[in-house]
Amino acid sequence: MKLQHHIGGIENLGPVSLDTRVFAEPWEKRIFGIHTTMMAESAHLADALHAYPIRELPTGFKSNWTWASLRTGAEGMQPFDYFKYRYYEKWLGGIAQFFVDAGYISAAELDEKSAFYRANPDAALPDRPNAALVAQIDAYLQKGDSGYHEPERAPRFATGDTVRVADPEPVDHTRLPGYLRNRTGKVEAVYPGRFSYFVSTGVDGVGQPMPVYRVAFDAAEIWGPGKSEPNTTLYADLFEAYVQAAI
Incomplete structure (x- = not known):
């Protein structure tokens, strides 16, 4: 939690937003869902206190992804960019950069997909999660990943x-x-x-x-x-x- 993240007592940062909505835009719900799905599929859950069947999960995602991963991406932002973007825009940037850095998609492929959906906002999205992944997400949301x-x-x-x-x-x-x-x-x-x-x-x-x-x-x-x-x-x-x- 560097300077731009815990800013208690720092002056002259502009007006404080009093918006109490959890999601200000519909697309923010999808970003939250992507993050939650990544946490539920995280490879480290194979050794969690609750026994998750991660090694048998039918998914191509084989990386560790936790709240720490999300926060590390945000903390790596240039401070002026951090103050410029909305909350879930920072999430989107961090998640997208992770997938590029981890080799799941190239920057060029990401740009191509982004351009396609901007030009075709009603185009069909990729397939929904399979039944096993849905069950894993439900189990993770109920049992979590205890650090006790x-x-x-x-x-x-x-x-x-x-x-x-x-x-x-x-x-x-x-x-x-x-x-x-x-x-x-x-x-x-x-x-x-x-x-x-x-x-x-x-x-x-x-x-x-x-x-x-x-x-x-x-x-x-x-x-x-x-x-x-x-x-x-x-x-x-x-x-x-x-x-x-x-x-």
Whole structure:
């Protein structure tokens, strides 16, 4: 979550959109459906806690695709482009680039298909998913891909501890909001068990399953007393890799 993604407290970014619609345009529903189907077919589900028959699934999609994949694509955008495009336009760009990079389709083929459907908006779309894939999508939507693991050791911190958020080296994808780096808060809760993320973030620190904490921050500690409403608390769920003892 780099600068352009978690922008709490940054000024002069223009008016805030108050549009509460989940989908502002009909085509956005299709993008969401494509992403969901890719997650349900993701090769990593062969080793998920719930036993999915991924290896026997009749599909040509053989890659890993998770929320992390989608977010990594968006975070790789040039910041000015990020602010220019709508939410699902960013999804569309990231998904399309993934299919090109992974070799499922060439950039030229994608341009050709795009031009065809722009010129023929009523043309028939590719076949619908087969019955086995439909069943897999339904199962995934109901059971998901849990990141929960049984505990192996006691968490480093306990409820009530004062902690300081780490400032790790920037990486392609992180689960640490930028505005919390180096901020001090108090552990509000320690979630039972350990939790993993979809991918390792490398030197950022999130890899093997680890405890997760709910940390409470005084808003003034983050944005300063002049830019915060009094008596306001912000809560963040943080992997243990991002939490340090307060000095």
